[in-house]
Amino acid sequence: MSTETEEIADIKVDTIGDFYFPENHVYDAGFGLSEKTIDYICDVKNDPEWVREFRKKALQVFNEKPMPTHWATKDLENIHFDEFRYYLAGDRKPKRSWDEVPEEIKRTFDRLGIPEQERKYLAGVEAQYDSEAAYSNIKAAVEEQGVIFVNSTEGLQKHPEIFRKWFGKVIPTGDNKFSALNSAVFSGGSFIYIPPGVKVKHPLQAYFRINSEQFGQFERTLIIADEGAEVMYMEGCTAPKFETATLHSAVVELVAMKDAKIQYVTVQNWSSNVFNLVTKRGLAHENAEIRWIDCNIGSRLTMKYPGVVMKGRKARGEVISIALANTGQHQDTGAKMIHAADETTSNVISKSISIGQGRSTYRGLVHIPKHLKGCKNNTECDALLINSRSRTDTYPAISVRGNQHATQHEASVSQVSAEQLFYMQQRGLSEAEAMSLSVNGFINDLVREFPMEYSVELKRLIDLEMEGSVG
Amino acid sequence: MSTALMSAPATVATWFSKLQYQAGERFAAMPSPIRTDEHWRYGSVKQAEAMLAIESVAALSDADKGRALSESTSTLEAAVRLIFANDELLNPEALGSLPEGVTLVPLLEAASRMPELMQEHFMARETSLGGIKFSQMHQARTRAGIVLHVAKGVQMEKPIEVFHWIGGRGSVFPHTLIVSEPNSQITVLEHQRSLDDEEQGVVAVTDLHARDGAKIIYGVVQDLNLKSRAVHLTSASVHKAATATALLMNLGAAWVRNESVSRMEGAGAESYMLGVSSPHDTQEVDQRTFQHHAAPRAKSDLLYKNVLDDQARTVFSGLIFVDEGAHYTDAYQTCRNLLNSDTCEANSMPGLEINADQVKCSHGSTSSPVDKDELFYLMARGIPDQASRTLITLGFLEDVFTRLNHEALQTAVCQRLEEKFAVPF
Numbered sequence: 001m002s003t004e005t006e007e008i009a010d011i012k013v014d015t016i017g018d019f020y021f022p023e024n025h026v027y028d029a030g031f032g033l034s035e036k037t038i039d040y041i042c043d044v045k046n047d048p049e050w051v052r053e054f055r056k057k058a059l060q061v062f063n064e065k066p067m068p069t070h071w072a073t074k075d076l077e078n079i080h081f082d083e084f085r086y087y088l089a090g091d092r093k094p095k096r097s098w099d100e101v102p103e104e105i106k107r108t109f110d111r112l113g114i115p116e117q118e119r120k121y122l123a124g125v126e127a128q129y130d131s132e133a134a135y136s137n138i139k140a141a142v143e144e145q146g147v148i149f150v151n152s153t154e155g156l157q158k159h160p161e162i163f164r165k166w167f168g169k170v171i172p173t174g175d176n177k178f179s180a181l182n183s184a185v186f187s188g189g190s191f192i193y194i195p196p197g198v199k200v201k202h203p204l205q206a207y208f209r210i211n212s213e214q215f216g217q218f219e220r221t222l223i224i225a226d227e228g229a230e231v232m233y234m235e236g237c238t239a240p241k242f243e244t245a246t247l248h249s250a251v252v253e254l255v256a257m258k259d260a261k262i263q264y265v266t267v268q269n270w271s272s273n274v275f276n277l278v279t280k281r282g283l284a285h286e287n288a289e290i291r292w293i294d295c296n297i298g299s300r301l302t303m304k305y306p307g308v309v310m311k312g313r314k315a316r317g318e319v320i321s322i323a324l325a326n327t328g329q330h331q332d333t334g335a336k337m338i339h340a341a342d343e344t345t346s347n348v349i350s351k352s353i354s355i356g357q358g359r360s361t362y363r364g365l366v367h368i369p370k371h372l373k374g375c376k377n378n379t380e381c382d383a384l385l386i387n388s389r390s391r392t393d394t395y396p397a398i399s400v401r402g403n404q405h406a407t408q409h410e411a412s413v414s415q416v417s418a419e420q421l422f423y424m425q426q427r428g429l430s431e432a433e434a435m436s437l438s439v440n441g442f443i444n445d446l447v448r449e450f451p452m453e454y455s456v457e458l459k460r461l462i463d464l465e466m467e468g469s470v471g
Numbered sequence: 472m473s474t475a476l477m478s479a480p481a482t483v484a485t486w487f488s489k490l491q492y493q494a495g496e497r498f499a500a501m502p503s504p505i506r507t508d509e510h511w512r513y514g515s516v517k518q519a520e521a522m523l524a525i526e527s528v529a530a531l532s533d534a535d536k537g538r539a540l541s542e543s544t545s546t547l548e549a550a551v552r553l554i555f556a557n558d559e560l561l562n563p564e565a566l567g568s569l570p571e572g573v574t575l576v577p578l579l580e581a582a583s584r585m586p587e588l589m590q591e592h593f594m595a596r597e598t599s600l601g602g603i604k605f606s607q608m609h610q611a612r613t614r615a616g617i618v619l620h621v622a623k624g625v626q627m628e629k630p631i632e633v634f635h636w637i638g639g640r641g642s643v644f645p646h647t648l649i650v651s652e653p654n655s656q657i658t659v660l661e662h663q664r665s666l667d668d669e670e671q672g673v674v675a676v677t678d679l680h681a682r683d684g685a686k687i688i689y690g691v692v693q694d695l696n697l698k699s700r701a702v703h704l705t706s707a708s709v710h711k712a713a714t715a716t717a718l719l720m721n722l723g724a725a726w727v728r729n730e731s732v733s734r735m736e737g738a739g740a741e742s743y744m745l746g747v748s749s750p751h752d753t754q755e756v757d758q759r760t761f762q763h764h765a766a767p768r769a770k771s772d773l774l775y776k777n778v779l780d781d782q783a784r785t786v787f788s789g790l791i792f793v794d795e796g797a798h799y800t801d802a803y804q805t806c807r808n809l810l811n812s813d814t815c816e817a818n819s820m821p822g823l824e825i826n827a828d829q830v831k832c833s834h835g836s837t838s839s840p841v842d843k844d845e846l847f848y849l850m851a852r853g854i855p856d857q858a859s860r861t862l863i864t865l866g867f868l869e870d871v872f873t874r875l876n877h878e879a880l881q882t883a884v885c886q887r888l889e890e891k892f893a894v895p896f
Contacts, residue, residue: 071509370814385828388798394823394834399513401817403810403840412833413825 027131029087031214033185035059041087041185045153050164058173058183065177073330075301079275084216084247086185087131094126094136094151101127101135121451123202124149128219129209131187138204146195149204152220155191162193166224170253170283170309178277178303182218182251189219189250194229194260203232203265203451208248210239210274216247223253225260225288234265234451241271245300248274254282254290258312261289267454269461270299272328278304281336284344286312293449294321296331297461305363307336310344317346320449322458324465325358325390334363334396335379339405343374350381351443354390355465364396368405379409384416384442386435386466416442436466486590487582494594494610501604510601513786513818514757518726522700523604525672527612528557528641535666536561539636547660547883550629551575556636556666558615558643572625573657574618578646581618588620592648592678598704600730600759605702609644609674616646621655621685630658630688630880637673637695638666647677651685651713658688658877660884665696665723673724677705681713683737688877690718692887697752699724704731707744709769711737718875720884721748721756722891732761735769735797745871746775747884749864749891750783760789762802767827770801776871777808778864779815790822791834797827804834809841809867811860861892 042052124138133151173183276299282290292306308317319335337346352360383392416438424434539556598606701724707715733742748756762771787806808817821834849859
């Protein structure tokens with residue numbers, strides 16, 4: 001984080017993402033979660049009856065499921081669900097023109113650089129502020145190709161024939177406690193449909209911003225690339241740091257039909273009070289490809305294991321991830337690769353860096369069931385430890401049946417070599433600069449996978465995280 | 472331990488009887504493993520329950536004892552060869568020929584003759600890999616096995632060989648405790664074998680203690696019949712500049728559960744954990760390992776190789792754990808599965824938990840079939856398909872044995888493996 005000291009009226013400013021405006025909500029579901037909360041959300045959003053039912057069933061599942069602390073961190077038990085607000089919104093309708101966006105929200109996204117990116121680089125952008133999208137726009141040329149890019153509420157109301165067919169099919173409500181929570185109170189997120197054969201040249205982007213204290217953000221994203229379609233979607237997330245905890249529990253479902261390609265890029269930079277518990281999974285049909293490119297910086301606890309179910313022959317799944325855990329943070333990330341058809345291939349490359357007393361964890365699953373032929377998986381995870389109190393863990397699980405598959409998993413833990421640091425210091429770099437350069441070198445080959453604008457941002461974020469962390 | 476000693480419990484040390492009674496109470500009160508326990512992930516709790524229910528074996532007939540004595544053969548030129556059958560030592564006279572400084576005593580006798588050593592080491596550390604109920608079962612019922620003490624500086628060249636035979640329906644509980652004092656050296660090879668085709672069980676515990684600069688090489692070849700079940704809990708405490716090498720080889724049994732812990736207690740400690748399994752038919756091998764680095768500058772290297780045929784199934788779950796302050800740790804963990812049939816199943820869960828920096832730790836796991844190019848090369852030279860596959864399989868497993876760093880032991884275990892595969896030229 002930078003030490004920016006700009007003074008802006010009405011907002012508190014410390015660092016790039018760590019500022020917030022006073023709350024000015026029209027809609028507030030209040031604290032705690034019950035059927036009343038769900039009715040409130042349904043009424044405000046004018047949800048169809050099936051969605052109300054869906055949400056209430058999900059609430060039941062959420063209440064019944066225990067916290068997964070038999071394998072995960074006990075810090076989950078510090079989440080007090082009654083102390084969160086589950087729906088906060090100003091004007092509910094997203095603006096199509098930047099000028100119409102309320103001033104304070106506009107200033108928030110201005111500060112985060114959203115409009116410049118949109119003009120320069122993006123095919124469409126959606127900016128979510130607490131529970132609802134504040135701004136949503138898609139370039140006319142892309143829209144003319146039949147591409148749908150709206151928020152999830154608009155998706156389910158205006159395109160029910162596509163939305164309902166896939167919604168909750170890749171990640172069912174009961175998948176885990178947090179997918180059930182999201183299913184109960186979801187709001188915001190993106191709905192994208194790319195018609196057959198359409199290749200969206202420039203990325204679509206969503207930006208998720210939490211502004212309010214003791215708030216839970218539960219966006220729901222559903223992306224469908226029809227036969228032969230291609231799309232890149234990028235998301236960024238920030239939140240200011242409050243004394244109290246903030247909850248972010250998204251569900252992202254991707255569907256790549258035959259020969260389609262979806263690339264989903266996440267750069268998250270949550271503040272260190274956010275519990276970030278996200279479920280992300282893609283369904284790849286014949287010869288389709290789904291790539292998750294994931295960078296996790298910040299948050300108090302992140303639990304996120306993007307997965308691909310390779311349902312069609314020759315489908316491909318890939319997860320490329322970078323995690324950076326600083327003091328007080330636990331990055332529990334990984335990947336799930338479910339091979340469900342012949343000749344499917346998956347690749348996982350994960351790199352983590354633990355700084356100060358930070359803890360990073362890789363948790364993976366590769367599953368190749370019986371009767372399949374010619375499946376391949378490659379998994380590599382490398383961890384870098386920066387200080388004597390930092391910690392890293394790796395827990396993969398690989399299950400293979402039959403003799404026509406090949407899987408390989410490799411993991412290593414190391415530290416920046418003293419010789420390397422010495423060499424750089426001899427040439428005039430400070431210890432911190434040398435360390436930062438080494439860390440950037442460690443992740444350099446993965447950073448190249450990110451779009452250029454994000455690569456630059458990433459390197460900068462890592463430099464900032466590294467400040468003062470050596471010694 | 473003589474037969475007389477076994478039939479007269481009054482001669483067993485009181486402290487030991489009391490310990491066994493307490494373990495029996497704990498065993499009875501303890502729940503069986505359940506599916507949601509992380510230590511039993513992918514494992515078979517039904518097999519575990521069946522194993523826990525099986526009674527101890529009855530005494531053997533003289534004819535069976537004779538068969539056990541005559542069939543206890545191997546290529547190993549052993550200093551001492553002890554033969555147990557249904558927990559009874561059949562050749563106590565063999566104990567007389569040991570060099571000075573090496574004390575080898577049957578388990579129950581050791582409880583009376585070496586109480587201090589026994590009280591310090593016998594089941595002193597609770598098992599942490601899910602088999603605690605088996606550990607209590609063993610502690611309550613064990614009555615055979617060896618306690619081996621090697622005095623400071625004594626380096627015994629020839630290995631000690633121990634056979635554990637089992638006949639009829641029921642379980643045996645062989646115990647092995649080896650304490651190797653500073654700068655001593657000892658090698659032990661054990662065999663677990665069935666005399667017949669009855670449903671049998673072995674719940675074995677092996678504890679190795681290598682003091683500063685000591686060197687222990689230990690191997691066990693489990694070759695029970697295909698109705699049997701085998702549980703083996705092994706642990707090694709490796710002190711400053713000491714080395715412990717332990718090989719677990721599984722050729723038989725319907726269901727096998729191996730839990731192995733190696734604890735690096737002193738700087739410069741080295742632990743080599745080796746595993747070879749070749750399950751076929753519907754055999755299942757469940758392996759859980761833990762490399763615990765409690766001291767800096769220690770090394771541990773684990774290599775498990777499995778060859779799976781038919782509907783065989785393996786589970787490997789391993790963890791390298793580095794304590795805070797255990798800097799300059801050098802730890803490796805590798806599990807490789809060779810998949811020889813389209814119905815076999817290999818599950819791998821290698822793991823790392825690192826709490827110190829300045830470490831080199833890595834793990835790897837692979838599962839794949841025989842390399843087609845290798846097969847083509849051999850077949851192009853006139854070697855039939857099946858023979859080529861067997862040669863490749865033996866080659867695949869051989870580098871585990873070379874890590875034993877003991878030629879005679881390597882030859883003995885290799886030969887046992889070759890007998891099993893019996894290359895059909």
